[in-house]
Amino acid sequence: AQTVTQSQPEMSVQEAETVTLSCTYDTSESDYYLFWYKQPPSRQMILVIRQEAYKQQNATENRFSVNFQKAAKSFSLKISDSQLGDAAMYFCAYRSRSNFGNEKLTFGTGTRLTIIP
């Protein structure tokens, strides 16, 4: 079974600075997806970024980028120019890729990010 580990329960960063959230995972599969979800105080789960394991290029979405190290099974999220609205719980998630379509997401325990004005 796959596992996802987020070793930083809490992080904080000064507004406008850069912060990196860590995520490692364990799998025996070679093809899969990785995701970062954001959960603000509203409780809504919002997809931040996704990475396909077969792609070597790291995904980016505006101020959000990932550092995907497949051999090390590491998938960190970098937030540049941090903004007050980035304050949230961030979850790393893993999903197998197959032709069946019913694969489940496996989540890490989350990192609570605080933005310091």
Next chain:
Amino acid sequence: DAGITQSPRHKVTETGTPVTLRCHQTENHRYMYWYRQDPGHGLRLIHYSYGVKDTDKGEVSDGYSVSRSKTEDFLLTLESATSSQTSVYFCAIRHRDTENTEAFFGQGTRLTVV
């Protein structure tokens, strides 16, 4: 917005009573999921469905049952609620246009069992 509605949004119930949570979607997605979120555990899968009347267990299915008699509705039932089932429950769907990628989530239901 993938057209997901969870009801109720909040509920307080007594130990031993049955509770049903509803997830309703408007876009004819095949795959639907129920997760629970607890501090220190992230989100954990309870049950999922890959079509009408097709369901399967997740990692924390004990004490829960599900039903999907229509594509648009996925019901989660706690047959006899216990305090350990106090949690925030999320429904998720797999988007029709991105069948092999991300899931979209409802707004969650906070359930308190007293």
